[in-house]
Amino acid sequence: MNPTPATSLSALREVLPQLAHPDGSPVRALVVDDEPMLADLVSMGLSLCGWEVRVAHAGRAAVEAARGFVPDVLVLDWMLPELDGIEVLAKVRSFRPGIPALMLTARDSVDDRIRGLAAGGDDYVTKPFSLEEVLIRLHRLVQRTGVMALDADELVVGDLSLNVRTREVSRGGEAIELTTTQFNLLQYLMENPRAVLSKAQILDHVWDYDFGGQANIVELYISYLRKRIDAGRVPMIHTVRGAGYVIRPA
Template identity: 60%
Template sequence: MSTPHSPALLRSDGSPVRVLVVDDEQMLTDLLSMALKMEGWEVRTAESGFEALQAAKEFRPDALVLDIMMPDLDGMSVLQRLRQSGDDVPVLFLTAKDAVADRVAGLTAGGDDYVTKPFSLEEVVARLRALMRRSGTAHAADEEPILRVGDLSLNEDSHEVERDGTEIELTATEFELLRFLMRNERKVVSKAQILDRVWSYDFGGRSSVVELYISYLRKKIDAGREPLIHTVRGVGYMIKAPQ
């Protein structure tokens, strides 16, 4: 399933990433396990909430695929216990529910992304890759970790950002937004694309959140300097170095 455009993900020590898949449908866990192993990842499965907590403690996964509806301890409760224990593993929720309220509830509880059944295996893999890259738990094997646009640099491994040698402090969301812009240097990206790639779920058309975070970035990146972030009216945003 890996392609030249999706290089293998590795942990910081160079070992394969680890993913824990939790669902009470064995056919589904077997299918997901097979797909993730094809990526070169280490995979462990669990069929109940309590089993998932024990596996997370022993396996120390880099990402968790977690079904919400389970017979003993539901996914929300599993996540709550993990967070209370100080485990901040990125979590991708699986559920048959498609209501926006359920999606928001899962994300509010501390989940990182959400996929509804039925889903494509490619989508699950893509979202897991994004979660692990975004959390800093994994990096691409053949990718240069530093992005540069003009005098601006972003280190994807250490999450350090500098402009003209001056360090810039960003929140996790600001960092991911800037990374998306820099990965698309000199390309116009729409608000819809930003919502999909940075937040990974639907804001119900509330594109104002993009405008807000673009303004945050401009204050930190461009204030008092030659602007790098540009608005293309009616289309979206673009980052490019001054001519």
């Protein structure tokens, strides 16, 4: 792996979206590699992007770190002391189901790549590697989980994006036309990805109504949104019976 110039990382930061949880807390990554210099380099790159990072150099230490740190994404070497990267991923997913993982390894055969992806890796990068490429791939992995861009103008959940300033909406790169109320409803959902919002909360935020006999208007506009956002695609807007509505990455 060739060192990444500081100027190159600075330019990359201008291009990559700043990501955060809905409460504003930083994205968390656990970097696991038995080569300290390599782990520290990846950690430095992510830290420069505003992420919170922990590093582990062995399999069991990685599993323990994941329990306490609660990372949003794993960067895993395959060949580790104690437990290999595939075993670490399986153990972490036993208590953090669905956490995305990027395999970062010297095992570069096609068979290795297939085995790593089949074992649950979401992405696979071989050594030597470009740090810029790794950072871009990690940003994309985390965005698909519903973590939001910090850019005040843009919200991103999965392949759905909404620009507050231009009032443009697109899914998978395809533009979607919405009325003002539909846009405001979608914005509220996307500001709270994976959170179940009650009809009362939606009425209060989108229509500024007291909750009293108006619940049907929420159902009506949710159905409008589904026709625009989910028609012909994997659904993102879900009903939680007795609780409300939630938007999740497809």
